[in-house]
Amino acid sequence: MDNGCCTGSGESLPVAVIGAGPVGLAAAAHLLERGLEPVIFEAGTTAGAAIEQWRHIRLFSPWRFNIDAAAVRLLEGSGWEAPRPTALPYGRELIENYLAPLAALPQIAPRLETGARVTAVTRQGLDKTHVKGRDATPFTVRVQHSDGETRDHTVAAVIDASGTWSTRNPLGTSGLPAIGEDTAGRRISAPLPDVAGRDRDAFAGKRVLVVGAGHSAANTLLNLAGLAREEADTRIIWAIRGASASKVYGGGDADGLPARGQLGSRLRRLVEAGTIELHTGFGISSMKSLDSSVTVGAVDGRTLEADVVVPCTGFRPDLDILRELRLSLDPAVEAPVELGPLIDPEFHSCGTVPPHGAKLLAHPDKDFYIVGMKSYGRAPTFLLATGYEQVRSVAAALAGDREAADTVRLALPETGVCSTDTGTSCDTPAAAERDPGADSGCCAAPEPVLVGFPTGLAHGRSGNN
Incomplete structure (x- = not known):
């Protein structure tokens, strides 16, 4: 030795x-x-x-x-x-x-x-x-x-x-910030905002665009749906780069972590009901700040208007x-x-x-x-x-x-x-009934850390966490 x-x-x-x-x-x-x-x-x-x-x-x-x-x-x-x-x-x-x-x-x-x-x-x-x-x-x-x-x-x-x-991934494609992302900072929230609590005023009655196809996005979307039940003018928009949200929906009842399976099943129902407006294949190329909103442009030319953007793009x-x-x-x-x-x-x-x-x-x-x-x-x-x-x-x-x-x-x-x-x-x-997640405890975010990041936040960090 x-x-x-x-x-x-x-x-x-x-x-x-x-x-x-x-x-x-x-x-x-x-x-x-x-x-x-x-x-x-x-x-x-x-x-x-x-x-x-x-x-x-x-x-x-x-x-x-x-x-x-x-x-x-x-x-x-x-x-x-x-x-x-x-x-x-x-x-x-x-x-x-x-x-x-x-x-x-x-x-x-x-x-x-x-x-x-x-x-x-x-x-x-x-x-x-x-x-x-x-x-x-x-x-x-x-x-x-x-x-x-x-x-x-x-x-x-x-x-x-x-x-x-402290170092989230950019909203743009190719690993780079979207054009205009740096100047749109006041329209971009933290990765896991408390939309039903301390950050409520920034989201209630607003057009909220959630970007990302992970559990952070899923949790934020579910919490926003709860807010929308109380604040009818709240509009929830979800943009992902992929062609399908199936990975986010997860394993459902077959998932080894029941809380995560329930998360995906609830999210799917909200999308199917139209409570959440899903846009697939939406790779962000540009962001243009306006006086009261931001225009988010996709590589294929589509655009979305939002009052606030939630970046759930990873770290x-x-x-x-x-x-x-x-x-x-x-x-x-x-x-x-x-x-x-x-x-x-x-x-x-x-x-x-x-x-x-x-x-x-x-x-x-x-x-x-x-x-x-x-x-x-x-x-x-x-x-x-x-x-x-x-x-x-x-x-x-x-x-x-x-x-x-x-x-x-x-x-x-x-x-x-x-x-x-x-x-x-x-x-x-x-999901908020967690968010990073009733009967568990492993903890990253997420970013946040599954065993906790995030534990899974994983795993949030204001400093050297």
């Missing part, structure tokens, strides 16, 4: 964890169990800041899939009572009943820095072109703190659990902070290169991704790992339970226990058809 990243002669250095969402806090718990010292940088004002943005959403997965074993062991020592394992939590419950108590523990709280946005990660004194002594050189994590100062922190290893919530990782590191990424989904083919949404759904850990998550820069929703790059099928197994393995690897790191096990629910366009995790909100 090797010595790991954080042991050996001289002063020991901490392990930086970027993001205090479910996976980031789980990473800290596993590091503590391994005798390693974590320092957690969270851009938001509290742990779970991203999830706070979709607190009104219910997860597809029950609690038993949404909580991490090492975190639970810490919590149980404080007298914490676990939620009912078969219940499906809302985002607010994930925060109030799990993340907030975990972040407040004396083992975690002193090691958690909120209002601390990571702006860069590099090797101390070395840019990415330098090779000599690289593996033995500590990392420098540059952090913009809430006091307005930017400071460099020296650490032995880095676990990036910052998620993808992508922010890799800019990692520019000075040596990464090995899959060219398609921007996940670690060995993980990419295993999660490609063209071929895999939430339940078909094999368990994986440090070995598949490793990059050329030793002791640097991307975990959680961000490790899936642009793939939307992440589950919280997957992230928890990732960080268990990574913590073992950093502690020098290669046998434990390489022994990965994970029992996931049969998840049926997963959306390939949700942008959060498969755990994403289950």
Whole structure:
């Protein structure tokens, strides 16, 4: 067994964890169990800041899939009572009943820095072109703190659990913003707005265009339908690029996650009844802001008029902070290169991704790992339970226990058809009766994280979640 990243002669250095969402806090718990010292940088004002943005959403997965074993062991020592394992939590419950108590523990709280946005990660004194002594050189994590100062922190290893919530995919085709999208910002909402609650005034009585063919779109559409029953002038328009909405409707009664199956069935009925106006094959090419609305143009020349546009087009990782590191990424989904083919949404759904850990998550820069929703790059099928197994393995690897790191096990629910366009995790909100999702709990959004993103939000993120 090797010595790991954080042991050996001289002063020991901490392990930086970027993001205090479910996976980031789980990473800290596993590091503590391994005798390693974590320092957690969270851009938001509290742990779970991203999830706070979709607190009104219910997860597809029950609690038993949404909580991490090492975190639970810490919590149980404080007298914490676990939620009912078969219940499906809302985002607010994930925060109030799990993340907030975990972040407040004396083992975690002193090691958690909120209002601390990571702006860069590099090797101390070395840019990415330098090779000599690289593996033995500590990392420098540059952090913009809430006091307005930017400071460099020296650490032995880095676990990036910052998620993808802050970097949504554009509304346009070809991976680019539609022409005029940047100037139409005031007509574009957050990816998972609380249309029946805090954001109600922005949607009641308005023409609302929802763009996207994933669970985030489905949840938003269902919530808008509820609003339209109370506000008759509310018009719901749904645009998707594909020729059919069948993937969004999912497996119905045959779906392995009942809450998700019900979501698709309800959505189909609303479309068939005309409550939701569906436009298929609508690839957006342009957006033109008017005084009181926005005109959205399709590649084929069709146009739609809306007062507000809801972007449910998915998310992508922010890799800019990692520019000075040596990464090995899959060219398609921007996940670690060995993980990419295993999660490609063209071929895999939430339940078909094999368990994986440090070995598949490793990059050329030793002791640097991307975990959680961000490790899936642009793939939307992440589950919280997957992230928890990732960080268990990574913590073992950093502690020098290669046998434990390489022994990965994970029992996931049969998840049926997963959306390939949700942008959060498969755990994403289950309809408002959730949204990311009554009897579940795995948690990304989504974007949001199914086991939670999103859990499935997956998996929201106001900062490094």
